[in-house]
Amino acid sequence: MKVIIVGGGKIGRYLTNEFKDKYEIVLIEQDRNKCDRIREKYGIKIICGDGSKPEILEEAGIEDADVVLPVTEDDQDNLVICQLAERQYDVKRTFTRVNTPGNERLFDWLGVNVAISSSSILTGLVNQEVAMQDLKGILTKNHDNLEMLRITVKNGAKAINKKLKNLDLPIEVVLVSILRGDKPIVPRGNTTVCAGDMIVVLAREDFKDDIYEIFT
Numbered sequence: 001m002k003v004i005i006v007g008g009g010k011i012g013r014y015l016t017n018e019f020k021d022k023y024e025i026v027l028i029e030q031d032r033n034k035c036d037r038i039r040e041k042y043g044i045k046i047i048c049g050d051g052s053k054p055e056i057l058e059e060a061g062i063e064d065a066d067v068v069l070p071v072t073e074d075d076q077d078n079l080v081i082c083q084l085a086e087r088q089y090d091v092k093r094t095f096t097r098v099n100t101p102g103n104e105r106l107f108d109w110l111g112v113n114v115a116i117s118s119s120s121i122l123t124g125l126v127n128q129e130v131a132m133q134d135l136k137g138i139l140t141k142n143h144d145n146l147e148m149l150r151i152t153v154k155n156g157a158k159a160i161n162k163k164l165k166n167l168d169l170p171i172e173v174v175l176v177s178i179l180r181g182d183k184p185i186v187p188r189g190n191t192t193v194c195a196g197d198m199i200v201v202l203a204r205e206d207f208k209d210d211i212y213e214i215f216t
Helices: 011-017 034-044 052-058 075-088 104-108 120-126 132-138 207-216
Strands: 001-007 024-029 047-050 067-070 093-097 113-115 146-152 174-180 183-185 198-204
Touching: 011 034, 011 132, 024 034, 034 047, 034 132, 052 075, 067 075, 075 093, 075 174, 093 146, 146 207, 198 207
Parallel strands: 001 024, 001 067, 024 047, 067 093, 093 113
Antiparallel strands: 146 198, 174 183, 174 198
């Protein structure tokens, strides 16, 4: 079985150590120093780059991957990687780390196979030691009236010419995509908002006014 892990932090290294003698492991990490240390310690294949970019995933061999595990510290990146793996490369099993409490069901609602916060549970899932039906007890929260919003950025909006990381967005809000003309853009912290962008946002009803105030 081929497993692609995205993120060389503590959880990524934990999973690598757990799986390296059982499966074919490829790890993707942006920090070159981390790549060198992990390669030296574990002797696995390392791809140094941004795991949310299709060309990096392809270099890692995602076309024949059985499992993709994004475990970066950015929920947005983890979500994008899962969506790319499932929709563009037809990976059957994607499990991800969730950093913001409460986002498990939000990710599940967007189509991620399983989104949980415990690395030990991730290990069990890949080893098939945790039955899928048992996950219902882990993911018990409701959808909290989640709604997908499509907002066109207006001239004069607070967000124009600002980077996403500098916007005062509630942590419960997830930016799914930005459409600039016909071009979809993966929302990242350094992405600059432009007038005319269509922002696709997932949020609860009580945060809608805050979002519209920022983008319109």
